[in-house]
Amino acid sequence: MKQILLITDGCSNVGESPVTAAAQAWAEGIAVNVVGVVDEGSIGELGAREIDEIARAGGGMSRIVGSRQLSRTVQMMTRMTVAGTIRQAVNHELQQLFGLDSVGALPPDKRAEVVRVMDELEETSELRVVLLIDASASMKPKLSAVEEAIRDLALSLEARTGSSAVAVFHYPGEYGHLPCALDCDWTRDAAGLPALFARIRTKGTTPTGPAILQAVDFIRQTCGKIKEEWDDILPSGRGDAGEVRSDYVV
Amino acid sequence: MTSCRPGGAMPARCAVTTSFKPELLLQPGTVVTGKWNGKKYKLERVLGAGANGQVYLASVGRSVCALKIGTEAAELQGEANVLASLDGKERGRGRPPFLLDVDDFQFNGRALPFYSMRYVPGIPVRSYLRRHGGQWVGVIGHRLLERLAELHEAGWVFSDLKNDNVLVHDYGRVELVDYGGMTAMGRAVRQFTEIYDRGYWSAGSRTADAAYDWFAFAVLWLHATDAKRLFQLSRSRLPQDRGIEDLMKLIRSNPKLRPIEQWLGKALRGQFRDTREALKEWRAAHRASDAAVRSRIPAWMTGMLVFSAALCLTLAALWLF
Ligand SMILES: Nc1ncnc2c1ncn2[C@@H]1O[C@H](COP(=O)(O)OP(=O)(O)O)[C@@H](O)[C@H]1O
């Protein structure tokens, strides 16, 4: 499973629309979650709407929180997106096979079986999360909270049974020609994270859309084929659907 | 199985929000009838609300139970699965099952999932100690460690151990509630509370092991006896500076915890062989502190002792001669 988690505090102002970019990510099988961080004042109606729309287009979810809640929110979203992705895939299968609209439509004993499989997948599936950090000037006072949240997430992911890794980008990039800059390549453990934002110079523009697209490219280049991964994760491929059935519903 | 991506029959957005909408608070007197198993529950009052559901006290005929009602069937079923598995392992001990029923009911046109479980009486540890006094730490801790040892021996880690989830009643009897965070050993802890979390204090991983619970168990006593300073500490420290030593400073300067200072240090550092050993040492630490209290017998009583010893000698002398 692949996710982009965008942490920002306002509106994008350069390049393609972040909503379209997020829709593109989701079309490629990458879910986009968004956290808006605000400490004083509000994020503004425009900012709030953009955040909501990016998540909708990106198949993910959004929250607007203060920096104190950041760690918690980032963890919750990541986990819920994994659970939601699995749930959706399972619901989809139930729909195809039995015409049931969700796990909740199954009788309790069958539901117990299916949920056991889902929980197993939640723990063991492969997970890659790109953290995409808005480092425009207004974010400066929040970057230490962002860094803590990233470390905390890495600590949780490192405990999973399934292979998990995070990578970190901030935007805008330093040299102007790329929308975002890599702070940390895929890393599996929290101890492997370097000091992240100590040296970056925050700048004015907020190219959220281009940054999302660059993150998508990065995932494509480093993670191989994304679309087919469900064939590997779930117990059985389409070819022997009969066995899938017996795996889920005995 | 097809890939999970947009297009086709898949809705464009993951429906993953599980937070329970407050407007779903059900009125006392509401009758909940299970769709599959047909059991009827009358809701009496709200016991508590959490991240993925609300818990009610309910009556079934003449007995009572606790009913957890959620919105996300898979989430609630996951908890029920853990409880069922635990009940299966504990049946051998002659313990009554904790999980009683798993079902759905129809409410305002939608199916709400629920499960029923044994009602656990009692109040959280901190409230219990405030009401009945700090001398109960030993007994409560003893019973709690015993329960943790059972869970650990069955291959589980409770993980979300905290004040709210430890209910105490009648003379320090302890029961755990909220098994939603319970995790098989070796797996990743998914539900935890920051100040109780080993990872938060840079004291280790979030992989479930017995020591994860010992850590939270140690923090529980700080929370129960010295909440204010604990929260202050957690607010004032930068994440990279947080560590066991901060907690140890609080412990050392807390007279209520002095007798178990060393024990708590070992718990925070995960230095017991297993939970039975932790229990044995817990008991020993409290016995030693009782002995210390006994040796600090007030002067007037010592006087009495000397007096009675003298009396005894006199009587013995009279008897013998
Ligand atoms: N079996 C029970 N008996 C009595 N009270 C309970 C029981 N289960 C839960 N509660 C109360 O309800 C509160 C919330 O329940 P919980 O299971 O923790 O929900 P969540 O997991 O959503 O936080 C608990 O803190 C406790 O006070």
Ligand SMILES: [Mg+2]
């Ligand atoms: Mg709870």
